Amino acid sequence: MRTTLTVNGKDHSLDADPRTSLLDALRNHLNLTGTKKGCDHGQCGACTVMINGRRINSCLSLACMHDGDEITTIEGLGDEHNLSDMQQNFVKHDGFQCGYCTPGQICSATAMLEEFKAGWPSNVSGSLTASPELTDAEISERMSGNICRCAAYPNIVDAIRETAEEKS
Amino acid sequence: MTDGINISTAELTMNEPDDRNRLDVTVQGLIHTGMDRPDGPLKVSGRATYAHEDQPAGMMTGVLVRAPVAGGQITGLNAEAVRKLDGVRDVFHGKTFLRNPAQGTANEAPVQPDGKISYIGQPVALVVADTFEQARHAAHMIELQITPEDAVTDLDVAEIETPKDKQSSQGDLDAALSDAAYTVDETYRTSGHSSSAMEPHAAIAQWDGGKLTLRGSYQMLKYNVNELADALGVDAENVHILAPYVGGGFGSKLGISHEAVAAAHAARELGAPVAVVLSRQQVLEATMRRSETVQHIKLAADADGRMTGIGHDSTVSQLLDESFAEPVSQATPFLYRGENREIGMHIKRINRMCAGSVRAPGEAVGITALEIAMDELADVSGIDPVELRKRNIPEVDPSDGREFSSHKLAEALDDGAKTFGWADREAGKTDGEWLIGYGMSSATRVNMLGESHARVTLNEDGSLLVETDMTDIGTGTYAILTQIAGEMLGVPADRVTVRLGDSSLPKAAGSGGSWGAASSGGSVFVACEALRKKIAETMGVEERDLTLQDGVATTNNRRADLPEFTKNGPFTVEGTINKGDTQTDRRQATFGAFFAEVGVNSVTGETRVRRMHGSFAAGRILNAKTARSQCLGGMTFGIGMALTEELMFDKRDGHLVNNDLAEYHVPVNLDVPQLTVNFVQERDPWANPMQAKGIGELGICGAGASIINAIYDACGVRVRDLPATMDKILPGLPDM
Numbered sequence: 033m034r035t036t037l038t039v040n041g042k043d044h045s046l047d048a049d050p051r052t053s054l055l056d057a058l059r060n061h062l063n064l065t066g067t068k069k070g071c072d073h074g075q076c077g078a079c080t081v082m083i084n085g086r087r088i089n090s091c092l093s094l095a096c097m098h099d100g101d102e103i104t105t106i107e108g109l110g111d112e113h114n115l116s117d118m119q120q121n122f123v124k125h126d127g128f129q130c131g132y133c134t135p136g137q138i139c140s141a142t143a144m145l146e147e148f149k150a151g152w153p154s155n156v157s158g159s160l161t162a163s164p165e166l167t168d169a170e171i172s173e174r175m176s177g178n179i180c181r182c183a184a185y186p187n188i189v190d191a192i193r194e195t196a197e198e199k200s
Numbered sequence: 201m202t203d204g205i206n207i208s209t210a211e212l213t214m215n216e217p218d219d220r221n222r223l224d225v226t227v228q229g230l231i232h233t234g235m236d237r238p239d240g241p242l243k244v245s246g247r248a249t250y251a252h253e254d255q256p257a258g259m260m261t262g263v264l265v266r267a268p269v270a271g272g273q274i275t276g277l278n279a280e281a282v283r284k285l286d287g288v289r290d291v292f293h294g295k296t297f298l299r300n301p302a303q304g305t306a307n308e309a310p311v312q313p314d315g316k317i318s319y320i321g322q323p324v325a326l327v328v329a330d331t332f333e334q335a336r337h338a339a340h341m342i343e344l345q346i347t348p349e350d351a352v353t354d355l356d357v358a359e360i361e362t363p364k365d366k367q368s369s370q371g372d373l374d375a376a377l378s379d380a381a382y383t384v385d386e387t388y389r390t391s392g393h394s395s396s397a398m399e400p401h402a403a404i405a406q407w408d409g410g411k412l413t414l415r416g417s418y419q420m421l422k423y424n425v426n427e428l429a430d431a432l433g434v435d436a437e438n439v440h441i442l443a444p445y446v447g448g449g450f451g452s453k454l455g456i457s458h459e460a461v462a463a464a465h466a467a468r469e470l471g472a473p474v475a476v477v478l479s480r481q482q483v484l485e486a487t488m489r490r491s492e493t494v495q496h497i498k499l500a501a502d503a504d505g506r507m508t509g510i511g512h513d514s515t516v517s518q519l520l521d522e523s524f525a526e527p528v529s530q531a532t533p534f535l536y537r538g539e540n541r542e543i544g545m546h547i548k549r550i551n552r553m554c555a556g557s558v559r560a561p562g563e564a565v566g567i568t569a570l571e572i573a574m575d576e577l578a579d580v581s582g583i584d585p586v587e588l589r590k591r592n593i594p595e596v597d598p599s600d601g602r603e604f605s606s607h608k609l610a611e612a613l614d615d616g617a618k619t620f621g622w623a624d625r626e627a628g629k630t631d632g633e634w635l636i637g638y639g640m641s642s643a644t645r646v647n648m649l650g651e652s653h654a655r656v657t658l659n660e661d662g663s664l665l666v667e668t669d670m671t672d673i674g675t676g677t678y679a680i681l682t683q684i685a686g687e688m689l690g691v692p693a694d695r696v697t698v699r700l701g702d703s704s705l706p707k708a709a710g711s712g713g714s715w716g717a718a719s720s721g722g723s724v725f726v727a728c729e730a731l732r733k734k735i736a737e738t739m740g741v742e743e744r745d746l747t748l749q750d751g752v753a754t755t756n757n758r759r760a761d762l763p764e765f766t767k768n769g770p771f772t773v774e775g776t777i778n779k780g781d782t783q784t785d786r787r788q789a790t791f792g793a794f795f796a797e798v799g800v801n802s803v804t805g806e807t808r809v810r811r812m813h814g815s816f817a818a819g820r821i822l823n824a825k826t827a828r829s830q831c832l833g834g835m836t837f838g839i840g841m842a843l844t845e846e847l848m849f850d851k852r853d854g855h856l857v858n859n860d861l862a863e864y865h866v867p868v869n870l871d872v873p874q875l876t877v878n879f880v881q882e883r884d885p886w887a888n889p890m891q892a893k894g895i896g897e898l899g900i901c902g903a904g905a906s907i908i909n910a911i912y913d914a915c916g917v918r919v920r921d922l923p924a925t926m927d928k929i930l931p932g933l934p935d936m
């Protein structure tokens with residue numbers, strides 16, 4: 033099945049089995065292995081990418097459903113010589129250990145800050161309508177879809193908080 | 201060997217303590233700092249290549265097929281029909297497949313049962329196809345013919361072994377208990393746990409003639425090569441393993457596992473590269489579990505709370521014919537005083553996936569239960585829990601009279617209590633519908649050293665290359681080896697390159713048992729010290745009179761840039777460190793203390809950790825940032841053990857009920873508050889020439905107890921069966 037995937041601003045013509053998940057398309061067909069598979073069932077967040085700016089679990093979505101979508105993966109946020117602010121803060125705060133959940137954490141965090149800016153409430157927000165304050169609990173709650181078994185959580189929160197502060 | 205390359209060796213066997221504290225005298229200023237990980241930029245940009253990456257052209261994909269019963273013999277399968285499916289290249293089963301992964305340091309293949317099934321989820325066949333989608337579908341179409349055999353799936357009826365060498369007794373515990381002013385005599389239970397590293401076990405196998413290259417995700421390459429070669433029936437020199445980045449291990453990747461053997465076997469038969477990745481369900485069902493434990497603990501203390509006796513009798517489970525048994529009480533003999541003691545260990549044989557090492561085998565669950573019992577002793581004696589522990593710190597290892605190499609438990613307890621504000625905790629505090637409580641516990645873990653080799657090269661341009669087959673499983677090996685080499689030779693970190701995770705490099709002890717930093721770091725230290733001697737010789741001074749900093753060697757009257765010493769080519773030293781008498785002459789251990797504040801919901805019985813602190817003593821801290829991260833990881837495993845993690849098995853057929861991350865609950869971000877960690881100053885001369893000890897596991901050893909003890913403080917419910925889920929707390933909650 034032919035699909036055109038626009039990944040990190042570049043068009044890729046994909047001819048793959050219709051059962052191919054977006055995650056497997058990225059990893060096995062486009063050689064973009066920065067996006068990780070931790071569970072293949074939407075349970076861990078390792079496969080998080082952004083579709084038109086919104087974070088999704090790419091293991092839960094078929095590649096053929098994304099013809100024409102703007103897909104951003106970790107490779108599109110910055111390379112090792114030119115890291116995004118979020119990536120730099122993950123390094124600075126040791127927001128990872130083995131690094132396997134990390135691309136998903138960073139994609140998720142990057143999109144999460146946009147959701148936050150747009151005023152989306154979360155489960156720990158006091159009000160559904162008032163703009164929430166970016167407390168540690170807000171960051172933790174909004175990042176709880178991304179499991180880190182190495183448990184860099186406190187450092188992940190520090191990295192995200194610093195990135196948000198730099199931005200504002 | 202290239203002409204002009206100067207290669208030599210240097211070796212140290214730790215027979216004598218080393219209190220020269222060389223790393224306190226060197227001046228590069230790298231050691232101990234919280235230097236960023238050199239592998240960080242690759243990891244945060246998605247460029248670090250894990251096992252199932254760097255996929256070779258023409259690679260096929262294999263999907264493993266699981267056994268659906270806990271006991272039986274496979275007599276056949278519908279391979280013919282499945283081979284006809286779209287894209288399928290072949291179906292494999294039989295002799296080569298492993299029953300279970302190899303135990304850590306096994307160095308030989310695990311059982312290869314030739315179709316005999318020992319537990320549900322055992323990988324028994326492999327379907328290889330051109331694509332993952334085809335292989336996954338075809339694997340579902342496999343129909344196994346099985347002759348059922350008896351299986352034990354209920355622990356209550358499992359046979360119990362009591363191995364003689366695992367029982368010990370000193371004095372008269374019964375008499376101590378009857379003479380004691382205060383006693384505790386309770387049974388504690390911990391659940392089975394899964395490491396569940398985020399990177400599932402994965403392998404890509406590729407043969408070139410008779411030589412195998414395997415990209416994999418393993419912790420101990422020198423053993424893994426031999427295990428894989430043995431399983432495949434080839435010579436070890438024909439097996440090359442690459443694991444430059446490992447997406448977490450926690451014990452589950454110590455030994456060679458199903459995916460490597462199946463991929464290598466299929467690739468050999470098909471003459472093409474084959475990848476096999478375990479699904480998350482397969483990781484839970486077919487890699488190592490930590491055994492559940494039942495621990496009967498008895499404590500006796502006099503009127504001052506000074507302990508006179510300890511009994512620690514544990515029961516764990518394991519597959520038939522596996523010798524590993526969770527060493528629950530391995531730290532009990534030396535943590536507290538008490539001249540009368542009884543240590544017991546029993547093993548139940550059961551048809552479940554293999555029990556093996558999960559982060560801190562032994563102390564993770566053993567010290568946790570002991571530290572809950574200590575809280576009960578504090579409660580009955582009315583002595584402050586911190587004070588009770590301090591009163592019971594032994595002068596020497598009470599089990600054999602050995603001195604401690606270094607002992608900083610008291611300092612860790614004091615430091616932790618002060619940082620946390622233990623003395624100021626408020627009794628009976630509430631916050632809305634939350635009951636607030638405080639708890640603490642001690643931490644300890646045995647310390648070890650393993651034979652390790654590393655090659656350090658001083659290049660012509662004054663830069664350094666460090667090479668060893670050591671792995672970095674998130675532990676920070678890339679960082680600390682950079683720091684040790686840079687510190688010893690006065691080379692800035694950005695001029696040091698560390699190559700790891702390639703089995704053709706000098707063999708390290710591997711990552712496991714918290715010995716990685718000490719062992720691989722020790723071999724780098726030894727090589728660097730030899731290089732320092734060469735430089736000193738050339739300058740005509742004693743090595744200790746040499747200062748190396750920022751690529752410049754200085755003595756009293758001379759200065760020289762490092763490249764001056766390599767005019768005739770690079771200098772290379774292969775350094776070796778071996779464990780020696782210091783391992784047995786002294787009791788070596790790390791110590792620490794945990795403090796936790798929890799909220800127990802008075803309506804639902806849910807527990808949330810609100811604050812948690814750890815103070816740890818593990819000798820010299822090589823990198824303050826990565827060491828802290830290791831402790832955060834351990835403490836979070838402790839939160840999981842205390843509150844959510846539990847492998848649940850169906851007694852009727854033995855299957856693992858919660859075989860994925862939706863049902864096996866590891867802590868997520870919101871479950872973990874902003875944990876704090878302090879390190880207590882320590883140098884342990886008996887450990888290694890860096891005076892550093894292991895830090896990867898200490899953070900879990902007893903951590904859960906601080907939470908359980910805080911729950912008791914909050915609501916009066918004493919949970920002795922972990923995890924402390926709501927159902928265990930709710931019935932005991934006070935009326936509000």
Ligand code: FES
Nearest residue numbers: 070072074077091
């Ligand atoms: S791999 Fe997609 S959520 Fe885990």
Ligand code: FES
Nearest residue numbers: 129131180181182
């Ligand atoms: S860094 Fe290892 S799982 Fe997050």
